[in-house]
Amino acid sequence: MxxxxxxxxxxxxxxxxxxxxxxxxxxxxxxxxxxxxxxxxxxxxxxxxxxxxxxxxxxxxxxxxxxxxxxxxxxxxxxxxxxxxxxxxxxxISMVFQGAMNCLTPVFTIGKQMLETLNEHLSMPRKEAEDLISEYLQYVGLSKEVMHRYPHELSGGMKQRVVIASALFLKxxxxxxxxxxxxxxxxxxxxxxxxxxxxxxxxxxxxxxxxxxxxxxxxxxxxxxxxxxxxxxxxxxxxxxxxxxxxxxxxxxxxxxxxxxxxxxxxxxxxxxxxxxxxxxxxxxxxxxxxxxxxxxxxxxxxxxxxxxxxxxxxxxxxxxx
Structure with a gap:
């Protein structure tokens, strides 16, 4: 192996x-x-x-x-x-940290937080970046509308899925x-x-x-x-x-x-x-x-x-x- x-x-x-x-x-x-x-x-x-x-x-x-x-x-x-x-x-190499809520900034939407991580590593047009984020949210079973929500609007399981998507979308x-x-x-x-x-x-x-x-x-x-x-x-x-x-x-x-x-x-x-x-x-x-x-x-x-x-x-x- x-x-x-x-x-x-x-x-x-x-x-x-x-x-x-x-x-x-x-x-x-x-x-x-x-x-x-x-x-x-x-x-x-x-x-x-x-x-x-x-x-x-x-x-x-x-x-x-x-x-x-x-x-x-x-x-x-x-x-x-x-x-x-x-x-x-x-x-x-990425990490899903213990306690999803501690990983998400409460004053930013999910999409903005994920976009910030993406922009730190890759240069791409905003529309293309949002499409990529939407794609990975759907991979973890969430709708693309989650991008426009704040962390407090999501359940514990949804927040954990967002953190998993954030750990994966740079492959x-x-x-x-x-x-x-x-x-x-x-x-x-x-x-x-x-x-x-x-x-x-x-x-x-x-x-x-x-x-x-x-x-x-x-x-x-x-x-x-x-x-x-x-x-x-x-x-x-x-x-x-x-x-x-x-x-x-x-x-x-x-x-x-x-x-x-x-x-x-x-x-x-x-x-x-x-x-x-x-x-x-x-x-x-x-x-x-x-x-x-x-x-x-x-x-x-x-x-x-x-x-x-x-x-x-x-x-x-x-x-x-x-």
């Missing part, structure tokens, strides 16, 4: 007055053309920080300390902000979706997921789908990447994570045991005791060790590397490296 995005040893820390918060700490993975990579983990594990880092816009005081982001064969880390804005962001090859169904009711969630599946096939898109919902990832993702405390602890195909053998890492196992699943009978739902570590001063050894139910002495001394258990299945746990 063709790799469209490759991340190599990426480090992005938040440089605070109390020290460096290791939000993204030596992460490597790739994304293939036409696939959906699911990104899961607890709040604060670095999922959204990774998404914004891939877009070359980590929120202040975020700073890259190392690594590469190779998009379509080109490392985008050294590029200037001007080149990123003009040629990379939204044209090659990027990679789209990052940061919890696109949050705060939507169950029926609208299903509509948005079905819409994303259709658009993925129609435009041959590659998705990075960020969510807390493992059941949702099982439905939409081809591969699952599990993050904990700024690191990847497990990466595998949908079948390797959700299949009969189940996940390999104790953290993924406990996440799955805390999720009600309709297709299997479960015992009482479990929870993970304790809290995630302080990323300014993470613990020595495995970062999950203080909360792990399978911990042993080596876990507190050495950090486990991410190794291959079988083709396409990676895990960072000493249980599998005896």
């Amino acid at each position: 063709e790799s469209i995005l490759e991340v190599k040893s990426l480090q992005m820390h938040y440089m605070t007055s109390h020290g460096a918060v290791r939000a993204i700490d030596d992460i490597s993975f790739n994304l293939f053309r036409g696939e959906t990579l699911g990104l899961v983990g607890e709040s604060g594990c670095g999922k959204t920080s990774l998404g914004t880092s891939l877009l070359r816009m980590p929120p202040p005081p975020g700073k890259y300390l190392g690594g590469e982001i190779i998009l379509n064969g080109k490392n985008i880390i050294p590029l200037s902000e001007k080149e990123i804005r003009k040629n990379i962001r939204w044209r090659s 990027p090859s990679v789209v990052i979706l940061d919890e696109p169904t949050t705060a939507l009711d169950v029926i609208v969630q299903a509509q948005i997921i079905n819409l994303l599946k259709r658009l993925k096939q129609q435009f041959n898109l590659s998705f990075i789908f960020i969510t807390h919902d493992l059941a949702l990832e099982a439905e939409i993702a081809d591969r699952i990447c599990v993050m904990y405390a700024g690191k990847i602890v497990e990466l595998g195909s949908n079948e390797q994570i959700f299949g009969s053998q189940g996940p390999a890492h104790p953290y993924t196992q406990r996440l799955l045991n805390a999720t009600p699943l309709l297709f299997r009978k479960t015992k009482q739902l479990e929870f993970i005791p304790g809290t995630p570590p302080d990323l300014i001063a993470p613990p020595k050894g495995c970062r999950f060790a203080p909360r792990c139910n399978k911990v042993f002495s080596r876990c507190y001394e050495e950090e486990p590397p991410l190794i291959s258990l079988e083709e396409g299945h990676l895990c960072a746990c000493w249980l599998h490296q005896q």
Whole structure:
């Protein structure tokens, strides 16, 4: 399969007055053309920080300390902000941010906001630009009249569709979706997921789908990447994570045991005791060790590397490296 995005040893820390918060700490993975990579983990594990880092816009005081982001064969880390804005962001890689209402300016119409984004990247007559915007609004199931409405005149699902259309109309090859169904009711969630599946096939898109919902990832993702405390602890195909053998890492196992699943009978739902570590001063050894139910002495001394258990299945746990 063709790799469209490759991340190599990426480090992005938040440089605070109390020290460096290791939000993204030596992460490597790739994304293939036409696939959906699911990104899961607890709040604060670095999922959204990774998404914004891939877009070359980590929120202040975020700073890259190392690594590469190779998009379509080109490392985008050294590029200037001007080149990123003009040629990379939204044209090659775009993002649907969490909370559609926060992405839309309440005093501008939908059409004006989308037109502003379009004009930043492409030069075309206004009529042609409006036709393009209308076309993509129809792709996401909205009428062209939505262009003339303000955000407060739209429902939550309609606003989410507008944000998705805005992320697609410059035809990027990679789209990052940061919890696109949050705060939507169950029926609208299903509509948005079905819409994303259709658009993925129609435009041959590659998705990075960020969510807390493992059941949702099982439905939409081809591969699952599990993050904990700024690191990847497990990466595998949908079948390797959700299949009969189940996940390999104790953290993924406990996440799955805390999720009600309709297709299997479960015992009482479990929870993970304790809290995630302080990323300014993470613990020595495995970062999950203080909360792990399978911990042993080596876990507190050495950090486990991410190794291959079988083709396409990676895990960072000493249980599998005896």
